[in-house]
């Protein structure tokens with residue numbers, strides 16, 4: 001279980017930008033990999049024993065047997081020859097020095113802060129007062145607000161109320177207010193060891209409080225599935241609710257590939273939010289697995305939050321080139337398909353996202369009315385997840401529909417996934433941002449080694465392989481003289497460092513794994529398609545995490561044939577029977593038009 005406050009257990013030394021973090025915070029603790037010891041996985045991967053200690057040059061790029069550059073972004077620790085194993089396919093066995101490169105870590109200070117894209121977002125909570133008032137829009141929306149009648153307007157209460165999320169609702173629970181918005185794993189749960197070394201006494205920045213309207217009364221707890229088409233902003237919504245960028249976000253549709261839990265304590269309610277892959281018309285086995293993960297989450301959820309957006313359609317032109325006046329906003333045809341698929345027996349809330357792109361907010365009302373005719377939603381909330389506008393109201397609404405019951409997670413718990421899961425995701429996130437066309441969809445990341453520091457001052461050591469399907473994609477990913485890989489590596493490493501709260505050495509390889517998106521065993525090796533998602537109690541999540549560990553070991557049994565491929569990216573024509581409407585987005589459909597976003 002990734003915890004908000006446990007990050008300190010891995011702090012190896014104080015960082016200038018984080019006063020108050022003490023070196024001893026990183027206690028010696030057997031790392032996950034060390035605990036795994038002579039795990040079959042590591043043994044079977046063959047001759048990689050000295051990887052990371054081979055005296056490689058800082059930040060060096062390497063050239064393998066086939067003359068293809070292999071690039072790592074690390075510090076003075078180079079991999080040895082790599083052995084057999086699925087993650088090593090295409091990775092050259094040897095390591096030829098390309099020449100000493102400057103220590104890329106040293107470049108951190110000078111380079112643009114890629115975190116700024118997500119992490120360093122302005123405190124929009126403070127902006128709330130000044131923002132365009134979506135409440136006004138909300139007042140007019142055709143939802144159940146009128147029926148709620150007796151409920152006091154939570155927004156009116158907001159200003160005066162202290163942050164009582166979680167702690168107040170849970171007797172004996174520690175206050176959450178002063179904890180950093182970062183996460184850590186391996187301190188709880190099956191992967192987490194004992195939690196030894198966790199420090200809670202250092203001063204921490206206080207997150208911006210999110211007042212909750214109903215901090216007294218019976219506690220409520222339940223699972224909430226965020227469902228919708230690709231790219232509507234489900235992950236952004238989860239991150240806004242969590243107040244930290246846990247889930248990866250990009251303009252590329254189908255960024256999210258499996259259900260991701262984010263635990264939010266909101267007043268007297270505990271929301272186990274599940275970000276899910278965007279439902280689409282799949283053309284690959286991966287697409288089917290992703291859709292199933294989303295459906296599974298919806299089936300298990302106590303409350304479904306159906307997310308859509310108000311992205312304007314691209315302006316069309318007549319034959320003579322004159323633009324056709326934009327039609328009024330209407331429900332997306334794909335939404336009609338998806339909504340008809342949702343079980344009628346549970347609360348469904350509609351969240352209309354990206355209202356910030358609407359210059360004229362009057363366009364919103366007809367859209368909300370039109371959605372209201374499609375289904376009798378239990379609530380309708382227009383939001384801008386990116387600006388964190390309307391998020392509190394979404395949480396309020398969800399909380400109302402959760403069943404009464406005790407909390408199932410600690411107030412510091414964030415998610416059930418281990419840090420290595422996020423290490424892979426954050427590498428993939430940078431690929432999504434740095435590349436385009438077919439590469440983002442054809443890329444997957446596996447973590448070959450995740451070793452925690454053994455002593456203060458040491459870094460978490462991560463070896464990861466990026467799998468693509470074709471040689472051409474591999475070339476794109478590596479870039480000229482490894483420039484692309486270096487860029488991806490630096491940005492991903494920084495993101496992971498934020499997550500673990502300490503130094504990270506990240507080494508990346510690129511492997512061609514033909515047709516991995518069509519192969520069930522390959523998908524499982526890469527972590528897709530295993531049981532995950534919308535479990536309804538914490539125990540089940542623990543079991544899922546154990547399954548992860550077993551699956552890591554099972555990786556060893558995967559065959560290692562073929563290191564190159566030149567297959568076509570998409571197997572055309574095959575469509576999911578349940579979602580074969582033309583109106584749904586396809587796999588690999590193009591990215592959001594830049595014009596659609598401000």
Ligand SMILES: Nc1nc2c(ncn2[C@@H]2O[C@H](COP(=O)(O)OP(=O)(O)OP(=O)(O)O)[C@@H](O)[C@H]2O)c(=O)[nH]1
Pocket residue numbers: 228229230231232233234235236237248249250251252253254255256257276277278279353354355356357383384385386387592596597598
């Ligand atoms: N303008 C604007 N853009 C947003 C908002 N929320 C999300 N986006 C952008 O929309 C794109 C998709 O966001 P995601 O959160 O990845 O969407 P998703 O629904 O999780 O996407 P999938 O992973 O494809 O299912 C990103 O470029 C976001 O920055 C918003 O409130 N306003």
